[in-house]
Amino acid sequence: MIDPGAPSPAPLPPWRRVLRGLGHRCPECGRGKLYARYLKQVESCAACGAPIGRIRAEDGPPWLTVLILGPFLAGLTFISSRQESWPLWITLPALSAFAILAVLMLLPRIKGAIIGLLWAMNLDR
Numbered sequence: 001m002i003d004p005g006a007p008s009p010a011p012l013p014p015w016r017r018v019l020r021g022l023g024h025r026c027p028e029c030g031r032g033k034l035y036a037r038y039l040k041q042v043e044s045c046a047a048c049g050a051p052i053g054r055i056r057a058e059d060g061p062p063w064l065t066v067l068i069l070g071p072f073l074a075g076l077t078f079i080s081s082r083q084e085s086w087p088l089w090i091t092l093p094a095l096s097a098f099a100i101l102a103v104l105m106l107l108p109r110i111k112g113a114i115i116g117l118l119w120a121m122n123l124d125r
């Protein structure tokens with residue numbers, strides 16, 4: 001039974017909600033899954049019932065993914081083009097495969113972090 005006179009628990013710091021999103025977990029409780037499929041959010045948390053499906057990250061995750069990976073991949077491409085010991089037919093497919101894998105790994109994490117940040121900012125509740 002909840003005591004109405006008891007003090008409410010301290011609010012969770014926003015960075016904890018961002019970290020929960022990074023880990024593909026519900027930003028409210030940290031126990032439920034954030035995604036039903038690769039980038040498809042669940043409508044509500046299975047553990048606490050928070051309506052996290054209403055949070056829309058929109059274009060933020062792809063934009064931030066490109067902003068993070070772009071300079072890194074440009075530098076990696078420049079460095080690999082200066083190497084004369086590696087043939088171009090190896091470096092270009094390898095860099096392309098690395099770029100695709102990096103985007104596939106980073107995009108859901110960044111989307112989860114943005115959802116956690118939006119949840120912490122209480123913009124859609």
Ligand SMILES: [Zn+2]
Binds near residue numbers: 032045
């Ligand atoms: Zn939850």
